[in-house]
Amino acid sequence: MHPSGLAVTSCRAANSQVQTFPVYWQKTTLKNLDGVWRVENLGMEPPKMNPVVEPLSWMLGTWLSDPPGAGTFPTLQPFHYLEEVHISHVGQPMLNFSFNAFHPDTHKPMHRECGFIRLEPHTNKVAFVSAQNTGIVEVEEGEVNGQELCIASHSIARISFAKEPHVEQAVM
Template identity: 55%
Template sequence: VELNLTLLPLEWLLGTWECDEPGEGSFPTIKPFRYTETLHFSHVGQPVINFFNAFHAESKKPLHRECGFVRMQPGTNRVAFIIAQNSLVEIEEGELTGQQLSLQSLQLARTSFAKEPYLRSDGKLEQTVSMATDNQPLMQHLRI
């Protein structure tokens, strides 16, 4: 299927991306673990790129799943990521400059019974996820 012309500036993103080193996950109620992320960016000819991913570093067993879409505003360098997880949806928007995406979280929506997420943006290509439950305070859960 031919790539939609709107997405030509993002053609470099298509394919499979893997982290260089495993990330780390921990929480008081589970055994610490290492994980990898493999992101698959593909298209079906529409003006949107699809992606999905996280795997256990040793067993390669699938862990949490994020999936979503990357869109470009036609005729501009504006990009939007729409990311869905099992209890929340995030919309990030920003700009594409060459092969660099600069994005900012704009909106979060979550199920009415999920804990409110804690997000951190430090400008690095790094992801840190904190988690809290009714029995545990907010603390770092994942880092990659």
């Protein structure tokens, strides 16, 4: 299980020459890599990591699923996907994340998710807060022990016109 809770066989850090940082604190330029536009760092130093989230520093970076993951959903045939997970920080007491799933053959975008990872200061309690392109928002909570996360679905909400079936709990 990947630290993000993704069911992938293994992960490896991506060999990307581009680091991504928020546009609002530095000069940036856009760069197209394999059809995906990314923000390129133009030399400014990233902010110092907030000490509250230092226990999660091992998660920072870009991770790629290798081999592709396998997915199931009640209204779909079983499928495979590639997942790119980007975890970063901006010096605040949280990490930022984005999960982007692609079809393994066509690289067509599939599932998207972004949000924040927070630690309760001076504890091992962790929370993921995420928004998905399907109209679902979710809070997962649990504990971090070293480089292991154990999280469970805490609450889920959705837009009123989300497709059926309506998700009620995420199972990791």
